[in-house]
Amino acid sequence: MKESQALRNSYSADLNFFGAQNPHDLIRDFGSPLYVYNENILRARCRDMKGLSGEAGFKVCYSTKANGNPHLLRIIREEGLIADAMSPGEVALLERAGFKKEQICYVCNNVSSEELALAYAKADHVSVDSVAQIECFGRVNPGGKIMARVNPGIGAGHSSKVVTAGKNTKFGVTPEDFGAMRVALKKYDLKLIGLNQHVGSLFMDPLPYLEAARWLLETAAEFPGLELIDFGGGFGIPYRKYKGEQRLDLADFRSRFDVLLDNFRRRHAFTGKFIIEPGRYVAAECSILLGTTLAVKNNGPVRYVGTDLGFTVLARPMIYDSFHDVEVYPALPGPRPLLRQTIVGNICETGDVLAKDRKLPELAEGDIVGILDAGAYGHSMSSNYNQRLRPAEVLIGADGGCRLVRRRDCLEDLLRVYPDQSR
Numbered sequence: 334m335k336e337s338q339a340l341r342n343s344y345s346a347d348l349n350f351f352g353a354q355n356p357h358d359l360i361r362d363f364g365s366p367l368y369v370y371n372e373n374i375l376r377a378r379c380r381d382m383k384g385l386s387g388e389a390g391f392k393v394c395y396s397t398k399a400n401g402n403p404h405l406l407r408i409i410r411e412e413g414l415i416a417d418a419m420s421p422g423e424v425a426l427l428e429r430a431g432f433k434k435e436q437i438c439y440v441c442n443n444v445s446s447e448e449l450a451l452a453y454a455k456a457d458h459v460s461v462d463s464v465a466q467i468e469c470f471g472r473v474n475p476g477g478k479i480m481a482r483v484n485p486g487i488g489a490g491h492s493s494k495v496v497t498a499g500k501n502t503k504f505g506v507t508p509e510d511f512g513a514m515r516v517a518l519k520k521y522d523l524k525l526i527g528l529n530q531h532v533g534s535l536f537m538d539p540l541p542y543l544e545a546a547r548w549l550l551e552t553a554a555e556f557p558g559l560e561l562i563d564f565g566g567g568f569g570i571p572y573r574k575y576k577g578e579q580r581l582d583l584a585d586f587r588s589r590f591d592v593l594l595d596n597f598r599r600r601h602a603f604t605g606k607f608i609i610e611p612g613r614y615v616a617a618e619c620s621i622l623l624g625t626t627l628a629v630k631n632n633g634p635v636r637y638v639g640t641d642l643g644f645t646v647l648a649r650p651m652i653y654d655s656f657h658d659v660e661v662y663p664a665l666p667g668p669r670p671l672l673r674q675t676i677v678g679n680i681c682e683t684g685d686v687l688a689k690d691r692k693l694p695e696l697a698e699g700d701i702v703g704i705l706d707a708g709a710y711g712h713s714m715s716s717n718y719n720q721r722l723r724p725a726e727v728l729i730g731a732d733g734g735c736r737l738v739r740r741r742d743c744l745e746d747l748l749r750v751y752p753d754q755s756r
């Protein structure tokens with residue numbers, strides 16, 4: 334019994350994830366639910382990505398959509414990563430974190446001419462992903478430099494909703510449109526400075542990514558004078574840590590990737606930059622989301638553990654059926670039997686299920702649960718649905734101390750967008 338319980342928080346314990354704090358103190362001090370980040374892990378993941386190529390001119394461009402907290406972005410910048418933004422809001426967060434224009438790449442999709450003008454003013458380069466958007470860019474920035482996102486026809490991802498290349502996606506200029514793309518570039522005297530792609534999110538088998546990278550390099554050879562070749566993100570992390578899921582073999586990836594890059598550089602006398610755009614790999618593992626058990630009940634054979642972790646706090650399980658490992662930090666010591674339990678939230682929808690049918694120590698009111706690998710697409714996808722307040726975020730620093738890096742929403746945050754009705 335003791336052993337099974339230890340198993341449910343051994344991951345965070347082994348890493349000393351919470352530093353000088355424990356989950357109960359954190360919830361007492363900052364409220365529940367709570368996103369807790371660990372600086373050392375974030376820095377280590379940035380370094381992993383920077384080590385993915387030995388090529389001069391290799392750049393890691395963090396994808397801000399995974400997590401846009403400016404306190405984390407600042408650490409990511411300190412580690413030497415540049416960043417991609419896909420909205421004016423993301424640019425604002427990057428600027429808040431100290432990123433300069435030359436460190437920001439704008440990779441957008443279906444945006445207005447006003448946004449393209451702003452992006453051109455604020456970012457080092459702008460990538461658009463259709464002939465129509467090249468035309469739109471040309472109208473507002475004639476004679477400008479532009480990058481185009483292409484569709485290699487090969488997709489990869491953990492869910493069909495995040496496969497972003499191939500036939501079933503809105504993304505990228507397909508080779509059939511390259512002729513029209515050249516015409517649009519010429520019409521507005523635009524200089525094509527780069528090509529980018531993103532085949533999808535979360536691969537653990539690197540082959541499709543490498544195959545797509547090979548395709549992109551072949552395609553790049555058809556467009557002489559490029560300065561940037563961006564292969565996109567998608568690097569996966571092991572979400573099933575308690576089942577012993579292996580990490581991506583980065584050394585193996587690097588050896589194959591560098592052969593491709595090196596051959597291209599030599600064959601085409603390429604002097605530009607090779608870019609990758611990871612979001613999840615950088616941000617996911619540095620966060621454990623804490624929530625509180627508030628009510629437990631049985632419905633037939635199913636034991637429902639009711640918590641404050643609705644899909645407004647972590648949307649991934651609801652949207653993609655994503656799996657996150659769960660740890661248990663009991664309120665009271667003592668042995669607990671292992672039971673099959675389903676952890677649910679406080680939102681008025683039946684789909685509000687965080688973790689289905691998991692074998693965990695018997696949960697009771699007051700116990701805290703920790704949802705692992707919540708740092709990417711966690712808080713950044715949280716919402717105010719049901720007029721719930723989005724949670725606070727705290728950072729465990731390299732010294733083990735802890736500080737608030739985002740306060741919890743308050744009711745005033747919800748109300749202030751509505752014009753006053755009293756007049």
Ligand code: LLP
Nearest residue numbers: 396531534535566567568610611612613710
């Ligand atoms: N570059 C572009 C153009 C992207 O669209 C994305 C992610 C990335 C880079 C970063 O991909 P990553 O390395 O994080 O896989 N909400 C989903 C993931 C959506 C990914 C969207 N695009 C999830 O929670 O799994």
